[in-house]
Amino acid sequence: MQNVVLILSGGMDSTTLLYYLLAQGYNVPAVISFDYGQRHIKELECAKNTVRFINSLMKLDIKHHILNVPFGQLATKSALTAKNVDVPEGHYASDNMRATVVPSRNLIFLSIASALAISEDAVLAIGVHAGDHTIYRDCRPEFMQQVTQTIKLGNWGAENFDILTPFLHIDKEGIAITGKHAANQLGIAVVDIYARTWTCYKGLEKACGKCGSCVERLEAFEKAGFPDPIQYAP
Amino acid sequence: MQNVVLILSGGMDSTTLLYYLLAQGYNVPAVISFDYGQRHIKELECAKNTVRFINSLMKLDIKHHILNVPFGQLATKSALTAKNVDVPEGHYASDNMRATVVPSRNLIFLSIASALAISEDAVLAIGVHAGDHTIYRDCRPEFMQQVTQTIKLGNWGAENFDILTPFLHIDKEGIAITGKHAANQLGIAVVDIYARTWTCYKGLEKACGKCGSCVERLEAFEKAGFPDPIQYAP
Numbered sequence: 001m002q003n004v005v006l007i008l009s010g011g012m013d014s015t016t017l018l019y020y021l022l023a024q025g026y027n028v029p030a031v032i033s034f035d036y037g038q039r040h041i042k043e044l045e046c047a048k049n050t051v052r053f054i055n056s057l058m059k060l061d062i063k064h065h066i067l068n069v070p071f072g073q074l075a076t077k078s079a080l081t082a083k084n085v086d087v088p089e090g091h092y093a094s095d096n097m098r099a100t101v102v103p104s105r106n107l108i109f110l111s112i113a114s115a116l117a118i119s120e121d122a123v124l125a126i127g128v129h130a131g132d133h134t135i136y137r138d139c140r141p142e143f144m145q146q147v148t149q150t151i152k153l154g155n156w157g158a159e160n161f162d163i164l165t166p167f168l169h170i171d172k173e174g175i176a177i178t179g180k181h182a183a184n185q186l187g188i189a190v191v192d193i194y195a196r197t198w199t200c201y202k203g204l205e206k207a208c209g210k211c212g213s214c215v216e217r218l219e220a221f222e223k224a225g226f227p228d229p230i231q232y233a234p
Numbered sequence: 235m236q237n238v239v240l241i242l243s244g245g246m247d248s249t250t251l252l253y254y255l256l257a258q259g260y261n262v263p264a265v266i267s268f269d270y271g272q273r274h275i276k277e278l279e280c281a282k283n284t285v286r287f288i289n290s291l292m293k294l295d296i297k298h299h300i301l302n303v304p305f306g307q308l309a310t311k312s313a314l315t316a317k318n319v320d321v322p323e324g325h326y327a328s329d330n331m332r333a334t335v336v337p338s339r340n341l342i343f344l345s346i347a348s349a350l351a352i353s354e355d356a357v358l359a360i361g362v363h364a365g366d367h368t369i370y371r372d373c374r375p376e377f378m379q380q381v382t383q384t385i386k387l388g389n390w391g392a393e394n395f396d397i398l399t400p401f402l403h404i405d406k407e408g409i410a411i412t413g414k415h416a417a418n419q420l421g422i423a424v425v426d427i428y429a430r431t432w433t434c435y436k437g438l439e440k441a442c443g444k445c446g447s448c449v450e451r452l453e454a455f456e457k458a459g460f461p462d463p464i465q466y467a468p
């Protein structure tokens with residue numbers, strides 16, 4: 001089976017993607033996470049927790065690479081990294097969420113991850129989905145195609161390189177349902193998947209339930225018809 | 235005048251580029267260097283030294299960002315980062331220099347630098363030259379065009395983003411001559427430029443004079459008709 005290296009943020013999209021790929025029978029030699037000074041550093045803890053859980057449960061040896069990318073130093077205007085810019089509230093897919101854009105973020109992540117994937121003789125996978133397209137230009141289908149071509153053009157022996165984006169045309173509800181199916185196929189309780197994910201953009205003890213990311217996550221679970229196992233602030 | 239952010243390795247190509255852009259009248263708010271576990275870490279010291287020298291001499295305030303990218307962790311097979319792989323000797327433009335390829339290196343550098351450039355409302359500049367094309371796919375003209383398009387596609391408000399590559403079609407001899415002209419324009423001794431550059435791929439006290447990079451550098455100075463001010467091992 002094909003090798004695939006995955007970008008795992010610790011959010012519900014990429015975590016679902018990992019379980020989905022394993023349920024599909026892919027071989028996952030390594031996953032990669034980025035510490036980029038995000039406020040929601042709990043994401044990273046969730047990513048680590050997920051890899052440990054899967055390795056232990058499925059007797060796998062997935063390597064977890066965590067790379068530091070100091071966006072705060074590079075991108076001083078994004079609410080995700082700058083301490084003096086507030087995280088906007090309201091729905092995720094609205095204009096004010098533009099404040100959370102970090103320039104070239106996915107290009108940086110995909111570029112770095114491609115070095116690992118090429119070294120591991122693997123393709124890449126990333127959990128971008130339809131809900132991301134409006135505000136994040138670097139989550140769009142045409143951008144994913146463009147980056148794939150760029151990586152192939154820039155490397156020797158990368159003719160078979162590809163970026164898998166199975167969630168590109170589905171929304172977060174579809175992702176939750178995909179996670180439920182993958183859990184069934186792997187014989188895991190779905191609660192064990194999503195209890196180890198973090199979505200809130202604010203770096204508080206419990207998820208705020210009010211930022212764009214939380215609103216979208218809560219809607220997704222409600223529509224998918226099963227409860228979100230993480231705790232929200234009252 | 236236009237803002238430009240430069241990728242400065244500390245080698246002679248990117249260092250010449252910095253002086254060339256200043257001589258052309260560009261405004262350089264920041265330069266960026268990468269610590270990627272290269273054996274030739276002296277390059278970075280040269281880059282720092284060059285920025286300090288220019289800021290002091292020309293009364294500028296160019297910010298110097300140094301980012302860590304642990305290629306050793308990602309790319310285990312390259313002679314530039316893996317301790318157990320020998321740096322090949324002989325001419326730079328030959329097959330055995332393929333061992334020095336790090337997957338997606340320039341894409342990673344350009345992606346990260348683009349975040350800084352976009353934040354600084356600047357274009358990017360990189361010192362790739364004609365001699366790089368044979369072995370480094372990510373130094374070719376078509377790759378530079380492709381990356382430029384990719385960065386524009388992936389960011390909001392990046393319509394005017396560009397990557398300047400003034401050395402793309404000249405060789406290292408042409409670069410040395412360009413450096414001499416820039417030195418004259420700026421009223422600097424050319425020796426003060428190149429004494430602060432490092433090219434050797436081996437991480438020794440003096441340049442080895444034998445690796446592909448040294449061989450190419452020595453040829454360039456000889457053809458350009460002025461002496462290389464750095465010291466070589468006997």
